[in-house]
Amino acid sequence: MAMCSSFYPLLHINFGNKARLIFPFPTKPQSLVCFKAFSSQADTSTTKDDIPARIGFLGLGIMGSPMAQNLLKAGCDVTVWNRTKSKCDPLLSIGAKYKASPEEVAASCDITFAMLADPESAADVACGKRGVASGMGPGKGYVDVSTVDGDTSKLICQHIKATGAQFLEAPVSGSKKPAEDGQLIFLTAGDRSLYEVVGPLLDIMGKSRFYLGDVGNGAAMKLVVNMIMGSMMASFSEGLLLSEKVGLDPSVLVEVISQGAISAPMYSMKGPSMVKSLYPTAFPLKHQQKDLRLALGLAESVSQSTPIAAAANELYKVAKSHGLSDDDFSAVIEALKARIQDKK
Ligand SMILES: NC(=O)C1=CN([C@@H]2O[C@H](COP(=O)(O)OP(=O)(O)OC[C@H]3O[C@@H](n4cnc5c(N)ncnc54)[C@H](OP(=O)(O)O)[C@@H]3O)[C@@H](O)[C@H]2O)C=CC1
Numbered sequence: 239m240a241m242c243s244s245f246y247p248l249l250h251i252n253f254g255n256k257a258r259l260i261f262p263f264p265t266k267p268q269s270l271v272c273f274k275a276f277s278s279q280a281d282t283s284t285t286k287d288d289i290p291a292r293i294g295f296l297g298l299g300i301m302g303s304p305m306a307q308n309l310l311k312a313g314c315d316v317t318v319w320n321r322t323k324s325k326c327d328p329l330l331s332i333g334a335k336y337k338a339s340p341e342e343v344a345a346s347c348d349i350t351f352a353m354l355a356d357p358e359s360a361a362d363v364a365c366g367k368r369g370v371a372s373g374m375g376p377g378k379g380y381v382d383v384s385t386v387d388g389d390t391s392k393l394i395c396q397h398i399k400a401t402g403a404q405f406l407e408a409p410v411s412g413s414k415k416p417a418e419d420g421q422l423i424f425l426t427a428g429d430r431s432l433y434e435v436v437g438p439l440l441d442i443m444g445k446s447r448f449y450l451g452d453v454g455n456g457a458a459m460k461l462v463v464n465m466i467m468g469s470m471m472a473s474f475s476e477g478l479l480l481s482e483k484v485g486l487d488p489s490v491l492v493e494v495i496s497q498g499a500i501s502a503p504m505y506s507m508k509g510p511s512m513v514k515s516l517y518p519t520a521f522p523l524k525h526q527q528k529d530l531r532l533a534l535g536l537a538e539s540v541s542q543s544t545p546i547a548a549a550a551n552e553l554y555k556v557a558k559s560h561g562l563s564d565d566d567f568s569a570v571i572e573a574l575k576a577r578i579q580d581k582k
């Protein structure tokens with residue numbers, strides 16, 4: 239693996255019992271896919287000499303906090319920033335450093351990650367006043383793992399690259415628990431050499447990584463995946479309510495689904511709490527609606543018909559209007575109930 243050891247000071251990293259197998263194989267002419275599997279074998283492909291030393295992490299929400307924590311636990315030197323400073327405290331207590339702005343984080347680190355809410359916050363943190371771009375320069379890299387649209391990602395890329403630094407978009411599949419367990423799936427695109435440099439860091443936070451070529455492809459892949467997920471959850475919600483209305487036990491429906499061709503971990507994980515009208519937040523409903531909105535924009539840009547996703551998006555908008563934005567996205571079922579309890 240080509241590493242920029244001359245650019246990046248080195249650090250000892252604890253990979254625990256994770257081992258990585260990388261199989262690069264072409265899917266499209268411009269793209270390579272790298273798949274990583276874990277086993278209890280010794281790590282064969284990553285050495286401590288591969289790891290950039292000073293890591294920045296911006297955005298310590300549901301996803302960013304556990305991701306940064308995993309880097310710290312692995313022995314990385316991590317500097318954090320979050321708009322709401324108090325969210326930095328748990329990480330500072332386990333050894334993270336703090337800087338007062340994205341600019342200062344980027345200036346003091348070799349590689350800076352960002353996990354931000356939406357296109358607006360991702361662009362502002364990267365390109366705004368005291369933003370990442372102001373602290374970037376040659377030999378540095380910026381990895382945006384937020385879920386945004388391709389245009390936003392390209393805008394951020396332009397600002398970063400104008401400083402001489404490198405850029406990688408790397409949105410993730412997987413939610414709160416996979417983030418805690420270091421089991422995320424990275425959908426990356428952008429500077430291939432930065433992808434190689436940060437590979438060992440992605441492997442600390444995730445279980446697999448895909449390199450998809452030009453900036454925008456990672457964002458597009460993520461939006462297509464979440465478009466499908468949002469529609470699946472809306473359809474599942476309809477099924478749960480219909481089963482109950484016709485006198486069936488929705489818990490039994492969850493069990494039946496789990497044994498058949500349409501089984502999905504999402505249904506088995508979320509179904510039991512949905513039956514009890516409980517929606518502990520792993521993936522906030524407002525972010526799922528944002529992703530449907532962005533996916534519909536993507537579809538519009540290529541005149542692709544997406545009526546199911548459009549209908550699902552409307553349902554999430556109704557759920558938001560009833561004050562469910564910060565609940566888990568499975569709370570979309572509430573939008574289908576006859577008399578919704580308005581949480582506002
Ligand atoms: N939760 C999940 O299951 C998954 C989420 N994602 C995506 O990851 C991203 C983060 O998600 P998640 O962690 O759940 O979201 P949270 O809402 O928990 O965290 C959002 C983060 O963005 C910050 N932020 C929001 N607005 C601004 C702003 N204007 N300026 C600076 N910072 C801002 C928040 O700061 P503050 O603390 O100050 O509010 C917080 O750090 C989203 O793009 C989401 O779609 C991807 C995969 C799974």
Ligand SMILES: O=CCCC(=O)O
Nearest residue numbers: 385411412413464521
């Ligand atoms: O963007 C959120 C994705 C959640 C998941 O993949 O479970």
